Amino acid sequence: MASKEQGKMVVTLGTVHFKEANEAVREALDAADTVELREVFAQRYLGCGMPAGKRLEIHGVPGNDMACYMDGGRIEVFGNAQDQVANTMNDGDIVIHGRVGDAAGYGMRGGRILVRDDCGWRVGIHMKQYQDKCPSIVIGGNAGSFLGEYMAGGVIVLMGHAGPYLATGMHGGVMYLRHELDECDIPEGLVQEPLEDCDRAVIARLLGEYNDAFADELGGPVDASGEGFVRLRPASSRPYANLYA
Structure with missing residues (x-):
């Protein structure tokens, strides 16, 4: 073997x-x-708990919970990946030369996921960040329903279209969307607004990494300037304050 x-x-x-x-x-x-x-x-569970300094190159389709609890290193998938990639991942890099299934980045606390194509439902659910830990997910295609559900921190960059129920319960972090939402589609408690210089710097870094991974396959790099993107974020740092005594 x-x-x-x-x-x-x-x-x-x-x-x-x-x-x-x-x-x-x-x-x-x-x-x-x-x-x-x-x-x-x-x-299932390939790369589970993998530490820094290690690298997996996967040819085929890894099963559910790839890279769960991963604490560093790099996993590159030359194909599609199934559900719950990077479940509660703490650190490291994941590059997927295809699409990813549902709930990728569930409870993700650090590290980065680059997806060349589409993603399934509930990607980025319960993402969080603390101090210098800021997880990020870049999706080159479209997203299924509930992208960023209950998101508490981190960054999601979406280059395709978002499915229904975008950012339901989102109360932290930021999303960068290349396709501006209609006013009626902006979820309650969130604001959609133009980018600032700091946002463009984040997008340039993440899309630069996306290009490093996929530009040859895509026939050229995507525009990493942030042109055409908007920012989606919670309107308040304590959106549920009125629920507590």
Whole structure:
């Protein structure tokens, strides 16, 4: 199942059960900093708890909860990814050369997710930030319903169109949308407004990283200037204050 090629471990998973798959991946990561996974067929929990300094290159479709609790390192998926990518992730980088399923970034506390194409429902739900920890998600295509639901911190950049119930319950963080919302579609308690210089700097950094990952596949870089984007944020830093005595 495992071999060493050009200084990195190569593990072929095939249809092996996810428990055996993860045991093989952990053994390979103990032996090398970079591990390439081939013939990945929806095995769950790949890269779970992976520390800084490690790298996974995944060829195929990883299953649910890839990179859950990840604490550093980098995972690159050459294909689509399933649901709950980066569940409660603390740090690290995830690059997906395709689309991602539902609830990516659930409770995410740090790190970054770059998605070349679309995403499913409830991406960025319960994202949060603290001090210098500021998670970010960049979505190159369209988003399903409830993007940024109950979002408490961090940054989401959406280049495609948002689905229904955008930012429901959002009470922290910021979204940058390339497609301005109609006034009637702005969720209660949020404001849509033009960018400031600090916003453009954030977008330039994140879309620059997006271009580094995907420009060759897309036939050229996307515009990273922030032109045409708007900012969506909570109108108040304490939107639920009236619910407490």
